[in-house]
Amino acid sequence: RLVESGGGLVQPGGSLRLSCVASGWTADSYHIGWFRQAPGKAREGVSCLSSSGFSTGYADAVKGRFKISRNDAENTVYLEMNNLEPGDTGVYYCAARSYRYSWNEDCPPTEYQIWGQGTTVTVSS
Numbered sequence: 001r002l003v004e005s006g007g008g009l010v011q012p013g014g015s016l017r018l019s020c021v022a023s024g025w026t027a028d029s030y031h032i033g034w035f036r037q038a039p040g041k042a043r044e045g046v047s048c049l050s051s052s053g054f055s056t057g058y059a060d061a062v063k064g065r066f067k068i069s070r071n072d073a074e075n076t077v078y079l080e081m082n083n084l085e086p087g088d089t090g091v092y093y094c095a096a097r098s099y100r101y102s103w104n105e106d107c108p109p110t111e112y113q114i115w116g117q118g119t120t121v122t123v124s125s
Contacts, residue, residue, distance in 0.1 A: 002094050007119030010084055018079040018119060020094030028053065030096035030114075032077045033107045034068065036121070038090035045107030046092070047079060057105030061087070084123045091118040 006018040020032065033048035047068040048057045056068055067080040077094060095112035104111060 002096060002114060002116035004092065004094050004116045004119040007092060007121045009122045009124065011125050012085060012123055014084050014123070015080070015082045016084065016121060018081065018092055018094075018121075020077045020079075020116060022075045022077075022096070026072075026075060028070070028072055029099055031099065031101070031103055031112075032068075032070070033095050033097070033109075033112055034077075034079045035093045035095060035107070035109050035112075036088075036090040037093070037118075038087075041090075043093070043109045045109055048105070048107035049077060050103045051099035055103055055105060057107045059107070081121075084121075086123050089121060089123050091120050093118045 001023045003021045010016055031051050034046045035043050036046050037043040046059050047066055049068045053070055065083045070077045094116045096114040097112045
């Protein structure tokens with residue numbers, strides 16, 4: 001099970017940190033990704049972290065602004081989002097893909113099997 005939190009309303013240029021807590025299993029046994037879905041648009045990969053913790057992937061639109069990290073002691077994966085833009089608005093989901101499957105730095109949503117319920121991020125003045 002995955003539970004996201006940390007969404008909210010923020011002004012352009014602001015920051016948020018999203019959290020994804022894994023329960024019932026350890027996050028380091030899975031590749032973990034963050035995805036988002038804006039109204040009327042398809043779900044897209046934002047960032048992902050390999051089970052080893054050594055490899056990351058980022059969508060071009062968020063490179064240099066977002067950072068994914070993991071705290072193994074808390075079984076939590078974070079998405080630090082800085083310099084937020086209105087285009088970052090959407091429902092953010094975290095999802096897991098077993099380490100038994102190959103790592104893909106493009107973070108394709110179709111390759112992830114376990115999904116959280118989502119947390120909403122709104123960037124607006």
